[in-house]
Amino acid sequence: MYGDNTLVVYFPVEQKSFDRAKRDVSIWEQVENIAQMQYYWADNQVSATVTFGPEEAKDIPRILELYESRLKSVSFLPLQDHNYPQAPYQEMPGEAYFQAVAHLKPLNFRALNTDEAQDMFCDGETCVVERPERFPEPQEFEFVKEVETKVTQTPTGS
Numbered sequence: 001m002y003g004d005n006t007l008v009v010y011f012p013v014e015q016k017s018f019d020r021a022k023r024d025v026s027i028w029e030q031v032e033n034i035a036q037m038q039y040y041w042a043d044n045q046v047s048a049t050v051t052f053g054p055e056e057a058k059d060i061p062r063i064l065e066l067y068e069s070r071l072k073s074v075s076f077l078p079l080q081d082h083n084y085p086q087a088p089y090q091e092m093p094g095e096a097y098f099q100a101v102a103h104l105k106p107l108n109f110r111a112l113n114t115d116e117a118q119d120m121f122c123d124g125e126t127c128v129v130e131r132p133e134r135f136p137e138p139q140e141f142e143f144v145k146e147v148e149t150k151v152t153q154t155p156t157g158s
Contacts, residue, residue, distance in 0.1 A: 008086055012100040022089060023079055027056040031063050035070040045072040049088050051079045 030050045038046045052060070060076055067074070077087060092100070122128075 010086075010100075012092060012097050012104075014097060014101075021091065022051060023053070023091075027052040027059055027063065027076075031067055031071075031074065034074060035067055038071060047073070049075040049077050051077050051089075053079055 027050055030048075034046055034048045034050070037048075057078070064074075077084070
């Protein structure tokens, strides 16, 4: 399905406080949630995939018409029979979840490259990337301790 240098990563997630499963949230509610995130939270496009049951497929043209001014982009994916072996947000039976969690290893961030790069422009299959100059190492400064001042009061005479 993929080349030899491709890795597929997934994150097993257990959420005990969910009131409903993905299959219990209607296509209309999902799209409205995305539109509100787009309006109130994002300063650009919200990336989202809306899942739908067979009975909701007929609503997609109407949804696109009603939300065309509120969404920049949206993807639709059938809940079942979609032929995507690595579809986003798949439900896992309990035992599959525990097997996946058992294979997790601690994260090692020491080897992580945190140097930032900014894409300047892309032309065809190549992009020009300018790397920022290295910033000097932070310097340590000694802090001056405040001198404690004691005020002594002398009793006033009568």
